[in-house]
Amino acid sequence: MKGISVIIACYNSSRVLADTLRHLQVQKGCEGIAWEVIVVDNASTDHTAEIAEKVWEENPIVPLRVILETKQGEAHARRAGILAAKYDILSVVDDDNRVADNWIATLHKYYQNPEIGLIGCAGEGAFETPPPAWFKKNEHAFAIGKLYEGQFTDITEHALVPGAGLSVRKKVYDHLYTQGWKPFLEGRVGNKQTAGADSEMCLITRRLGYKIYYSNELHFRHFTTADRITWERLRNMTYGFGAADVFILVYQIHWLESTGRTSMMTRLRKLWWFNLLGKKINYFTKKNKIKDPQERELFEIRNKAFCETIVKERIKFQEAFAYLEDIKPIKP
Structure with missing residues (x-):
């Protein structure tokens, strides 16, 4: 109604x-x-x-x-x-x-x-x-x-x-x-x-x-x-955000490809190990450039959460793209 x-x-x-x-x-x-x-x-x-x-x-x-x-x-x-x-x-x-x-x-x-x-x-x-x-x-x-x-x-x-x-x-x-x-x-x-x-x-x-x-x-x-x-709660939430980033990435890649923006990069980012490697490179590139110790701590937590999650959920991550493809849009 x-x-x-x-x-x-x-x-x-x-x-x-x-x-x-x-x-x-x-x-x-x-x-x-x-x-x-x-x-x-x-x-x-x-x-x-x-x-x-x-x-x-x-x-x-x-x-x-x-x-x-x-x-x-x-x-x-x-x-x-x-x-x-x-x-x-x-x-x-x-x-x-x-x-x-x-x-x-x-x-x-x-x-x-x-x-x-x-x-x-x-x-x-x-x-x-x-x-x-x-x-x-x-x-x-x-x-x-x-x-x-x-x-x-x-x-x-x-x-x-x-x-x-x-x-x-x-x-x-x-x-x-x-x-x-x-x-x-x-x-x-x-x-x-x-x-x-x-x-x-x-x-x-x-x-x-x-x-x-x-x-x-x-x-x-x-x-x-x-x-x-509390700082401890923010730390815990930040870890949760980092873990969630793994499957948010699936949706974002799917969106790019479904709107005609397929590229070598979108194809590579469907591989769990490619994202893991990218995160680790990003971590070592940026961590020492962040001067604020609290900001750096949160950056490290989110990065760690993403890496741990994508390793743990690597099979689910790889299969998620096909799963999304099977979800049928609502017809007008």
Whole structure:
């Protein structure tokens, strides 16, 4: 049905979820728009589900459902929310995203264009305590800060946006699930900082023939608790980004070749050992040129993650290109 399903995947979200829901409860300009909120409790051990129901009872502006997904992992929680969604536009809101009061109305306006399959946006930082000095340089890792210029921009060529605040047509997933699609990347699992599920959501949507857009008009405040802004967490996320880079590379090479840009380099980059060699050369070429010790540490972590992952997943990497080729685009 025409409308918007807001999906909030939660794992032990009791500290942040109430304010996220209250920002959804004050939406303006959405009269006549059908929408709902789905909270997916991903096997939390706190009172996430109870808080969601209690807060929503204060102002039940639209229907809210709380569903349980016992298999831990952001990808599993998202899938549960997607399968439960009633409406044709999915708005993926993190448990700590305080969306603007025109969120629903703006999404509804954007998706009147049938060529658009997925939209990302900018998150503004909101902090429990002042962030450390290194944070500003690394804020994009925490889904904070502007990635692209322009109020509403076609970024199909690049096709990567933050997962927080991302929206996508449900038709994308209905189509993929009927083909038995299995994503390469699983995203965060509990407190384990794996990565890439959001990037894959963008890239597979592009593979199906849709355009990807980025909005600086659609925005939210990303409330971040002090325990989520630590150097150790950034290190762990950086390793996750590096591991995800392996299969993001598969999508990027496939995109180049599917748009007529086949070359000797794209053919070579389908070979796992060629990418491993390239990463090692890049590492030894650049590491001593990076003067900031923290920046150099993150560079080394991401490089190491890519190298370890492509060796471990070399067979899966080689087979991934044919797998993507078998995914059929959506016909207009």
